[in-house]
Amino acid sequence: xxxxxxxxPICGNLKCVEVNTRTDNIPYFGEIMESTLxxxxxxxxxxxxxxxxxxxPVHYSLLIGKKELNTRVIxxxxxxxxxxxxxxxxxxxxxxxxxxxxxxxxLERFEKAVATALAWADDPVAQDNAKDILEALHQVRYEERQxxxxxxxxxxxxxxxxxxxxxxxxxxxxxxxxxxxxxIINSEEE
Numbered sequence: 199x200x201x202x203x204x205x206x207p208i209c210g211n212l213k214c215v216e217v218n219t220r221t222d223n224i225p226y227f228g229e230i231m232e233s234t235l236x237x238x239x240x241x242x243x244x245x246x247x248x249x250x251x252x253x254x255p256v257h258y259s260l261l262i263g264k265k266e267l268n269t270r271v272i273x274x275x276x277x278x279x280x281x282x283x284x285x286x287x288x289x290x291x292x293x294x295x296x297x298x299x300x301x302x303x304x305l306e307r308f309e310k311a312v313a314t315a316l317a318w319a320d321d322p323v324a325q326d327n328a329k330d331i332l333e334a335l336h337q338v339r340y341e342e343r344q345x346x347x348x349x350x351x352x353x354x355x356x357x358x359x360x361x362x363x364x365x366x367x368x369x370x371x372x373x374x375x376x377x378x379x380x381x382i383i384n385s386e387e388e
Contacts, residue, residue, distance in 0.1 A: 209240035221250070228253070228355065247296065249274055253354025255368035260301075260358045263344035267302040269363075271347075274355035278376055279304060280348045284331050286312070289377045296355070301347065302339065309335050352376050 199220040206215045219233045228251035235244045260266065273279060274296040280287040286308050299307075309332060316328035337343035349356045352373055357365075368376070 204235075206237040206239060206242055208242040209237060211237070211239045214239045215242070247275070249276075249296070249353060249355050251355075255352045255373055256350070256354045256356065257366050257368050257372065258349040258356065258358040258363050260347050260360050260363040261344050262301050262305075262347045263338055263342065264340060266360060267300065267305075267339065269301045270298065270357075270359040271300060271304050271349065272296075272298050272355070272357045272359070273304075273349060274351055274353060276353045277349055277351040277356040280350075281308065281345055282348060283345045284334055286331065291377075304347065305335055305339055350376055 199218055202217045203213050204215045204217050205212050215235050215237045217233065217235050219231055221229060221231050223229050228249060231248050231250055233246050233248075235242070237243075260269065262269070271279075275294045276290050277296075278287065278289050288307070288311070312328050312331050312335070316325060316332070319325045319328060334343065334345070338345055347358065349358055350368060350372065352368065357363075
């Protein structure tokens, strides 16, 4: 573990933030770096995990229903998860985190996001749409409905671990349309 002291980005005090970093090797993610920041003055805390390796871009898809709820899903911080039939998509952003879960956990995350959107919606059409999506997700989890779950990862750290999951390389077109969650600064002069 590496330790250093830095300035706080929140309170601005000098040399009050302890920064700890360490690297580790995690199955499916490869080499990662964990970092934690803690300010002794204002209490600011931040932790992050970053994949240090890049693998081949990958696309996984699986027809899911109540029989697949325990299927392991590995989502890196750069992956996009979607259920195209229901119009659901979670794209990575600058604060995106990777996680290891199962299909049921992924469905619960979608349900929470749609329930939040429903609570905020003023438009009756949007409310009806959110209710329909929640009902469809309920049917996938508890009834006989099936739908496709898609995981796309430009850095290849994600997976759906099921014998019937379809895995393929992402096309160049698909790669160009995917968000990575990372800010890229182009330093080339025009």
